[in-house]
Every structure is written in C-alpha cells, then in structure tokens.
Amino acid sequence: MKNLKFLLVLLASLTLLNACDSAENSSRSLVDPELTTYLSIDTDIIQPQCLECHGPTNAYDLSSLQSITASGTVVPNQPNESSFYTTVASVEVPHPDDPLTPLEIERIRLWILNGAGISDTGSAVDAGADQNIILENVASAVFNAVAADGVTIESYAWTTDSTLPHVLAGENTAQLTVTNYVAGTYEFILSATDTAGVEIIDTVNLIVTSSAANMPPVVDAGFDQTVILPTNTATFVATASDPDGAVASFAWTQLTGPLTAVLAGADTDTLQLSGLVNDVYSFRVTVTDNLGATTFDDVTLTVERATPSFATLKTTVFDPKCARCHMNGNNSGGYAMNNYAETITEVVPNQPLNSSLFVRTNNNSMPPLGAVEQPLSAQEKADLRLWIERGAPNN
Numbered sequence: 307m308k309n310l311k312f313l314l315v316l317l318a319s320l321t322l323l324n325a326c327d328s329a330e331n332s333s334r335s336l337v338d339p340e341l342t343t344y345l346s347i348d349t350d351i352i353q354p355q356c357l358e359c360h361g362p363t364n365a366y367d368l369s370s371l372q373s374i375t376a377s378g379t380v381v382p383n384q385p386n387e388s389s390f391y392t393t394v395a396s397v398e399v400p401h402p403d404d405p406l407t408p409l410e411i412e413r414i415r416l417w418i419l420n421g422a423g424i425s426d427t428g429s430a431v432d433a434g435a436d437q438n439i440i441l442e443n444v445a446s447a448v449f450n451a452v453a454a455d456g457v458t459i460e461s462y463a464w465t466t467d468s469t470l471p472h473v474l475a476g477e478n479t480a481q482l483t484v485t486n487y488v489a490g491t492y493e494f495i496l497s498a499t500d501t502a503g504v505e506i507i508d509t510v511n512l513i514v515t516s517s518a519a520n521m522p523p524v525v526d527a528g529f530d531q532t533v534i535l536p537t538n539t540a541t542f543v544a545t546a547s548d549p550d551g552a553v554a555s556f557a558w559t560q561l562t563g564p565l566t567a568v569l570a571g572a573d574t575d576t577l578q579l580s581g582l583v584n585d586v587y588s589f590r591v592t593v594t595d596n597l598g599a600t601t602f603d604d605v606t607l608t609v610e611r612a613t614p615s616f617a618t619l620k621t622t623v624f625d626p627k628c629a630r631c632h633m634n635g636n637n638s639g640g641y642a643m644n645n646y647a648e649t650i651t652e653v654v655p656n657q658p659l660n661s662s663l664f665v666r667t668n669n670n671s672m673p674p675l676g677a678v679e680q681p682l683s684a685q686e687k688a689d690l691r692l693w694i695e696r697g698a699p700n701n
C-alpha cells in the first residue's frame with residue numbers, strides 16, 4: 307500500500323515533467339537572462355566543473371564554444387536533442403558523479419533553448435562596459451568588441467540611434483571611436499557576424515557629462531534704429547559668442563509693431579526687414595549654443611514719416627492761408643513768402659521752436675485772429691514742424 311502510494315506520486319511527477327518538456331519552445335523563464343549566456347555558463351559551470359575531464363586534450367572538448375559546437379552535442383534551440391544537456395540533466399545517470407544543481411541544469415537548458423550562445427542575450431561578443439566621461443576632459447571614447455573564446459567574428463557594424471551630435475570612426479572594425487559628442491547619453495549597438503554567418507548583437511552606453519554647468523551664449527542685437535520713409539527697409543546684425551562652446555543658431559522674431567514687416571535671414575545673424583510702415587517695431591534675436599542654452603537681445607526700430615515737402619506745404623497751407631498778406635507784393639511785418647528763399651527767412655532749420663514761421667502759426671497768431679483765413683489744423687502744424695525739424699529742405 308505504501309509502495310503503491312509512492313508509485314502514484316512518482317507517476318504524477320513524471321507527468322508534470324513531460325508537461326514542462328512540451329512547453330520547451332516557450333522562452334518564459336524566471337532565470338536571470340545574464341545567467342543563461344555562454345560566457346556565464348562557461349565561467350560558472352564548464353570551466354570549474356567539466357574541463358578537468360573535457361579539456362582541449364580530451365576527446366570530448368568543452369573548452370570553447372567552437373569545440374562544443376563541433377562536437378555535435380549541442381543542437382541550438384533544442385535542449386532535448388542536445389546530449390550536452392540530456393547527459394547532465396539525466397536523473398538516472400548523474401554525470402559527472404557530482405551532479406549539477408537544478409539551477410545549473412536549467413541555465414544550460416535555457417542557453418541551448420535560446421540558440422546556444424548566438425542570441426543577443428547569450429551574446430558571444432561583448433561591446434565592453436558602459437563608459438562615463440567628462441565632456442571637457444576627454445576628446446574621444448573608444449569601445450573594443452571582444453569575442454568569446456572560440457568565436458571568430460567576420461564582420462562588425464557599430465551604429466547608434468542617437469540624434470545628438472557625434473562622429474564615429476571604425477564602425478566596421480572591432481574598435482569604435484567616438485568624438486565630437488556633447489553632454490548626453492549615447493547607446494551604441496554592435497552587430498557582429500561570426501564565421502557561421504550568425505549575427506550577434508550587444509549594446510553599450512556612452513554617458514557624457516559636463517564638468518561645469520554650460521555657460522549661455524552672449525548676444526548683442528546692435529543699436530536701435532530709426533529709418534525715415536520712403537525708406538522702408540532696415541538691417542540688423544547680431545554679434546554673438548559662446549564662452550564655453552560655439553553659437554549653434556540664430557532666430558529673429560518680431561515682438562511688437564504692425565504685421566506688415568517682411569523678415570528675411572531670420573535664422574542667421576543678419577535680419578533684413580522690408581515692407582515697413584510708419585510705426586515703432588521691436589525684434590528679438592535668440593541665440594542657442596552647442597549645448598542648447600539660449601540668450602536673447604531686443605532692438606527697437608522706429609519708422610518715421612516721410613519729410614513733408616515744401617512744395618506741398620506751399621500749395622496746401624501757405625498759398626491759401628498766407629498769400630493775401632505775405633505774397634504778390636504784400637509783405638506784412640516785412641515778411642514775404644512768395645518762394646522758398648523768402649519763406650525760410652523766418653525759419654531756423656531743425657529748430658521749430660526758434661522759427662517764427664512755426665511759432666506764429668502754432669499759437670494761432672498767424673493768420674491773425676478775425677482774418678478770413680482759418681488757423682492751421684493740427685495736422686498742418688505737425689507737418690510744418692516736422693519739415694523744419696528735418697532741416698526745412700527745398701523739397
């Protein structure tokens with residue numbers, strides 16, 4: 307009775323074992339993938355426990371991946387077809403005398419299941435350790451791919467998906483050199499192909515940090531400017547520099563003013579404006595350095611009215627409002643205004659407040675109160691004043 311019970315338990319266990327076997331193709335496992343690489347199995351299991359009897363001088367040589375592969379005792383992805391696994395896993399015939407632990411056996415099973423050292427987790431090529439470097443101190447980073455014992459690599463291809471600036475050299479050799487990087491983290495992917503045409507992947511990180519906080523760039527948008535219509539264009543040239551790097555880009559934008567302005571060269575140091583109208587504009591130039599720090603400077607552009615013309619003032623103001631007493635032989639107060647030369651005798655160019663032509667019309671004492679001629683309108687006074695301010699030209 308007791309024996310029967312034992313047999314039933316044994317049968318149940320065997321059924322469970324078979325169920326596990328049928329799930330062989332599932333790669334689900336609770337074993338750390340790091341423990342299922344050829345390199346870890348070679349280091350932890352084969353070298354200390356097998357080479358004593360299965361070294362390079364023995365008939366069954368387990369000393370390299372190549373010799374294991376050559377022995378035919380490993381069928382990639384098929385542990386149950388691999389005597390390397392079935393021998394050490396065998397419950398009935400423990401081998402060697404001191405059997406492997408269940409975890410060690412499982413590691414070997416998963417290594418074979420995952421392709422026997424040729425998958426990316428069981429990588430037979432090592433891209434090296436991650437590297438941490440200080441941007442200011444190290445001009446280049448070098449990675450050396452190392453193949454596992456017995457693995458012969460035929461070709462190398464290093465790549466990265468990083469969008470940060472960098473320059474690579476030796477991408478198709480075992481040694482990758484990286485230069486011209488900026489602060490940030492780069493991941494490099496090594497794809498190596500062995501003599502059997504099997505692709506082996508490994509990845510490695512380059513972490514670049516800056517010793518000093520990046521200093522922002524310096525920029526000067528230049529002097530504020532004034533232009534006088536009919537000139538309706540203007541140019542601003544920004545000067546920029548970066549104390550600890552380089553200026554990477556310029557960006558000009560309009561902050562205030564009418565939306566008539568046309569901006570050209572807005573992504574260069576030189577902003578060219580056209581389509582300007584009489585108003586006040588402001589613009590901002592933002593510069594970005596090689597590490598992404600930005601600085602801006604603003605400038606103001608005043609677009610002034612065109613200078614009123616003497617000819618227009620004469621026909622619209624002087625002739626209709628002054629002629630009766632100051633032209634055609636009339637020169638009240640000794641002041642004749644028949645032409646430009648006569649008119650400017652009461653003008654101090656650029657000084658409207660010292661020019662009686664402006665003072666007397668501005669305070670409405672000319673034309674005299676009660677005369678049929680109307681006082682100057684605000685716009686006429688402004689035009690007369692601006693004409694004198696601009697030098698009272700004969701225009």
Ligand code: HEC
Binds near residue numbers: 352359
């Ligand atoms: C104390 C000696 C000794 C140790 C240690 C030893 N073996 Fe063996 N092994 C033998 C002998 C002897 C044979 C049978 C003769 C042969 O094939 O070389 C054998 C056979 C094998 C076979 C069968 C080979 C075939 O042709 O199918 C495998 C697989 C194997 N050993 C794996 C291992 C593994 C894996 C280890 C380490 C975990 C190991 N052995 C450790 C002595 C040893």
Ligand code: HEC
Binds near residue numbers: 677
């Ligand atoms: C109805 C006649 C009359 C009209 C119109 C008139 N003025 Fe006069 N203006 C005079 C008389 C009279 C004087 C001299 C007395 C005085 O200075 O008030 C004079 C003096 C002046 C003087 C001062 C001259 C001096 O030597 O100091 C100025 C300047 C002047 N006029 C400008 C104008 C202008 C400009 C207009 C037209 C917008 C104008 N006047 C229209 C009668 C006139």
